[in-house]
Amino acid sequence: MTQLDEAVSLETLIRATVPRYTSYPTAPHFSAEVGAEAYGELLDKATVEDGPVSLYIHIPFCHSICHYCGCTTKATRRYAPIEAYVEILRSEIAMVAARVGRRRVSHIHWGGGTPNLLSTEAFEAIVGDFHRFFSIGSDTEHAIELDPRNVGEGRARFLRSIGINRASLGVQDFDPTVQAAIGRIQPAETVAASVEHLRSAGIASLSFDLIYGLPEQTVSSIQRTVEAAIALAPDRISLFGYAHVPWFRANQKLIDASKLPGSEQRLDLERTAHSSIAAADYTPIGIDHFARPSDSMAVALSDRTLRRNFQGYTTDRADTLIGFGASSISRTSWGYAQNVADTGNWRERVVDGRFATERGRVLTAEDRLRADVIEQLLCFFDVDLSATAARHGAAMSVFSADLEKLTPLVHAGWVVADEGRVRIVQHGAELARLVASAFDAYLGTGGRHSVAV
Ligand SMILES: C[S@@+](CC[C@H](N)C(=O)[O-])C[C@H]1O[C@@H](n2cnc3c(N)ncnc32)[C@H](O)[C@@H]1O
């Protein structure tokens, strides 16, 4: 019996725990088969492709850790550890650049943690390195994740001066009771002020992160949060389902689990937020994003160029993503490589002149085929299986068992599977992960996940 064989009630189905598929195979299936040497080989192989590459820089530091946080980061009030980290980061950038050569860059993304904790000198030095080693043009998208609690007027202007042209702000929830329950006190005025600073500085493309499924959230409180967010008119909104994984993130033990909404309430919260955002003229994108109809992400959805990577949905079409910093993940057409997460261990390896890769995955032809199918389902809620199989030189028969798993969803009228295509015709945002999981050859063999909604 598989998950999808169960009686079909949407509420039952969404209790299934399935991956978010920001990669396929997913990170729990990475192994030591990819170390420093194999990463070098993946990079060498990628040089045959002449398109641009993307760069991701991970800054694993925050002033304090929010109770709900699932990111790889640690708390520091001192600058010394960050300064030391930046020095190693620059060595890593030089080492990787020496291997890949001067490639054109389509996207740069600073994530964390809180990248904005870096000093102006540190930002300037790293961006200077990027210009020295790579080809960065005026069309390069340069994005940063920002904590609205530390974006002042001068800082916003500085970020624009080094080329940042897009920012995502961790808004999470505007309700003071929810904020207290999640250890993230952030008055609405603080968010409004940072938006104002970024816009006046010329960083016009803004995205907000909101989370549903948090303790103390109610349908009316999330409705108010969404209204307050929309009043600030971000270009994009991400609506993440709170992933409660205290066995994996010890800080989440500070969340009172008895205050967490149950699965039906989570569904209500998601639907309330989803429909209010969509009603305010945002195009729903995939399982958890929204964008103004004129935004490049909404355009990418309609012209089917939208992609999904470790940062979620993206307009970035580069085949190679190079990750810098502890725990960062790199991807080429041939595989994934993840740096060791422990900053001390990462430092030792880089100081030794080695790539800090600890694990990863070399993709088989079948992995690439399934990754393509899963990415299309997550982006577009449909996939032309015969065309995709043909593109990968495979036969449709490879999907026979997968298609059978979808039968209950087909009978429920939510999925149509015919003429070599699979289309999710109802409840797409809720069901896409589950439908995608039918095509996951490794499902059930790699650890615990959070619930689908
Ligand atoms: C690196 S943080 C964003 C930047 C900045 N550190 C901040 O908090 O504002 C990335 C985003 O991940 C989301 N996030 C973090 N932990 C989460 C969790 N356990 N479940 C769902 N989303 C989570 C939050 O929306 C957060 O804004």
Ligand code: SF4
């Ligand atoms: S949510 Fe952001 S600020 Fe809070 S701990 Fe996580 S990365 Fe740091």
